[in-house]
Amino acid sequence: MFSLTESQILDFQKKGWLGPLDTFSLVEIEPIKEYLKAQGQLVKIDGKLLIEFDNPFLGYKTTREHHLSCKPLAQLLKDDRIVGRLNQLGEPNLLLWRTNIFYKLPGQKGINWHQAVDYYGHEIAEEIEPEKKTLLFPAHENVLDLTIWLAIEDSTLENGCLYFANGTHKQKFKAVKVPANEGAFSALTNEKMSWQKAKLYSKVFEFNETEYEIQAVPAKAGQIIIFTEKVIHSSPPNRSNQPRVGINARYIRPSVKIYPHRYQGNYIDGTGNNIERHFSILVSGRDDNQINICGDI
Ligand SMILES: O=C(O)CCC(=O)C(=O)O
Numbered sequence: 001m002f003s004l005t006e007s008q009i010l011d012f013q014k015k016g017w018l019g020p021l022d023t024f025s026l027v028e029i030e031p032i033k034e035y036l037k038a039q040g041q042l043v044k045i046d047g048k049l050l051i052e053f054d055n056p057f058l059g060y061k062t063t064r065e066h067h068l069s070c071k072p073l074a075q076l077l078k079d080d081r082i083v084g085r086l087n088q089l090g091e092p093n094l095l096l097w098r099t100n101i102f103y104k105l106p107g108q109k110g111i112n113w114h115q116a117v118d119y120y121g122h123e124i125a126e127e128i129e130p131e132k133k134t135l136l137f138p139a140h141e142n143v144l145d146l147t148i149w150l151a152i153e154d155s156t157l158e159n160g161c162l163y164f165a166n167g168t169h170k171q172k173f174k175a176v177k178v179p180a181n182e183g184a185f186s187a188l189t190n191e192k193m194s195w196q197k198a199k200l201y202s203k204v205f206e207f208n209e210t211e212y213e214i215q216a217v218p219a220k221a222g223q224i225i226i227f228t229e230k231v232i233h234s235s236p237p238n239r240s241n242q243p244r245v246g247i248n249a250r251y252i253r254p255s256v257k258i259y260p261h262r263y264q265g266n267y268i269d270g271t272g273n274n275i276e277r278h279f280s281i282l283v284s285g286r287d288d289n290q291i292n293i294c295g296d297i
Contacts, residue, residue, distance in 0.1 A: 003084065014167065015164065015169075016164070016169025016230065016231030017225060017226065017231050018226045019217055020151070020218070020223035021223060022222070024222040029221050031073075032152055035072070036245065039066070041054070049108075050105070051103050051105060055069050056069045057277065058278075059277075064100050073247065076150070077099065077281075078096065078283045091253060091285075092285040095280040095281065097135075097252055099250070100247065106159075106242060108160075108237065108238050110235050112205075113204075113205055114205055114233070115168070115173050115232055116145065116229050117143060117145065117229040118172075118203070119270075120229075132261055133261075134269060135258060143230075144229065147250050148225070148248065149225045150247050151221050151223050151245075153246075155218055155246055156218050159238045159239070159242060159244035160237055161216055162225060163215065163217070163233060164227065165233070169227075169228040169230040169231035174205065175204070175206075182204065256292075258280060259278065262293075280295075281295065281296055
């Protein structure tokens with residue numbers, strides 16, 4: 001039941017995403033809901049209501065890497081119901097390196113069209129020195145960073161589920177630099193949140209949605225959506241009176257160097273997060289490269 005069928009794999013290759021896929025029960029999701037409730041605090045910044053999360057492992061507020069603080073979350077993200085399917089999509093050796101909470105409050109605006117790969121300092125319109133990149137992909141390998149988006153609450157058309165532009169994973173879209181408060185994510189996070197103080201600018205993408213087939217992908221709590229690093233996606237405002245909650249997790253090959261700048265003693269990443277304590281988790285196969293700091297919780 002948890003393996004992908006041939007036609008699902010073909011669909012993924014054609015569209016750049018797949019889902020929603022039944023994966024976890026509500027009972028398995030419950031500890032994560034409790035964790036989010038315990039760590040989340042509403043804040044008002046420039047008149048805008050936002051939610052911040054304490055990350056006890058990292059020791060500061062961020063939406064990122066809560067799998068390093070929340071064992072039940074790490075356990076789900078290492079589970080074969082996710083990892084086995086990612087393996088079927090072509091990669092036996094995988095490191096879980098990043099998670100991010102996407103908690104869209106009632107009334108909160110949406111996230112604009114974007115391509116995830118552009119946020120790692122790779123093939124990026126803005127100039128970035130190799131040692132400041134988030135990920136350094138080996139030149140001889142195709143870029144791969146598979147994402148799963150796990151619905152923690154039901155994600156619906158009304159509360160702002162994910163939308164995908166089918167087939168856009170086959171090309172790179174140009175990113176254009178804009179002031180931080182106009183970036184693709186500016187409605188959900190805020191450049192003035194504690195971990196983003198240094199952020200002066202952000203980006204939007206030169207992408208015309210009328211040129212592609214657009215598909216909305218509602219997901220029930222416990223279901224996942226899998227997508228590639230390049231497929232263009234977005235999510236509209238939350239027009240309901242309940243939060244729309246999802247957590248994404250990203251998986252790469254062990255041959256990709258994660259936060260190369262940490263090896264020069266620079267622990268602040270491109271979004272202002274201190275990554276000194278960050279480590280990745282080998283979730284399947286082998287790590288023959290041993291170039292990243294890995295561990296387990
Ligand atoms: O949750 C959302 O609305 C956006 C998620 C997203 O952009 C991502 O997972 O890359």
